[in-house]
Amino acid sequence: MSILQNLPGSPFTQFENWFLEAVANNILEPNSFTLATVGKDLRPSQRIVLLKSYDEQGFLFFTNTDTKKVRQINENSFVAAHFAWLKLERQVRVEGIVKSISTTELIKTFFKRDSGLKKGDWISVKSDIVTFRRIVESKFDNLRFNLNGFKNIFMQDIRCYVIEPVYFEFWQGCVDKFYESVEYVFDGENWNLKIND
Numbered sequence: 001m002s003i004l005q006n007l008p009g010s011p012f013t014q015f016e017n018w019f020l021e022a023v024a025n026n027i028l029e030p031n032s033f034t035l036a037t038v039g040k041d042l043r044p045s046q047r048i049v050l051l052k053s054y055d056e057q058g059f060l061f062f063t064n065t066d067t068k069k070v071r072q073i074n075e076n077s078f079v080a081a082h083f084a085w086l087k088l089e090r091q092v093r094v095e096g097i098v099k100s101i102s103t104t105e106l107i108k109t110f111f112k113r114d115s116g117l118k119k120g121d122w123i124s125v126k127s128d129i130v131t132f133r134r135i136v137e138s139k140f141d142n143l144r145f146n147l148n149g150f151k152n153i154f155m156q157d158i159r160c161y162v163i164e165p166v167y168f169e170f171w172q173g174c175v176d177k178f179y180e181s182v183e184y185v186f187d188g189e190n191w192n193l194k195i196n197d
Contacts, residue, residue, distance in 0.1 A: 012056045018090055034082040050062075078098075
């Protein structure tokens with residue numbers, strides 16, 4: 001099916017549609033993405049990180065505070081993220097501002113959710129997908145979703161960061177032509193959709 005059919009007005013809806021399809025198709029590590037940062041020396045750097053949660057506020061990930069990416073984020077908060085689901089011939093590019101979330105903010109955000117949704121909703125907004133819940137559990141190993149778990153994370157100098165997007169590109173490989181792609185650009189108030197020829 002063409003990417004151009006039934007496009008939603010929100011890029012977050014489009015992302016979720018593709019993300020859940022990646023999960024349903026047993027894509028290995030569907031929540032992994034390349035994070036690109038650029039520090040004050042203007043030399044780009046990139047690495048693979050794991051998406052822990054997402055909603056219309058942005059994309060959340062954890063990282064150790066004593067890393068090159070955090071140093072570059074502190075120097076330049078504009079970053080790029082790239083999801084590649086090659087089995088489906090799909091890619092998603094995201095650009096935005098990354099911000100650190102305090103421990104207090106993270107705990108408030110997490111524990112305000114209904115208890116039945118906490119584990120399944122931590123990475124995906126769809127908590128009823130059994131296969132994805134297995135991914136969630138394997139990623140966190142022995143971390144259980146409670147205050148002690150959060151305390152242990154942050155005692156080890158690990159912080160939570162969220163990317164607040166201002167740009168999305170959705171790229172789909174095609175049979176009859178090389179590819180199709182659409183862009184969503186945030187103008188400060190609304191998302192504007194552009195279909196690339």
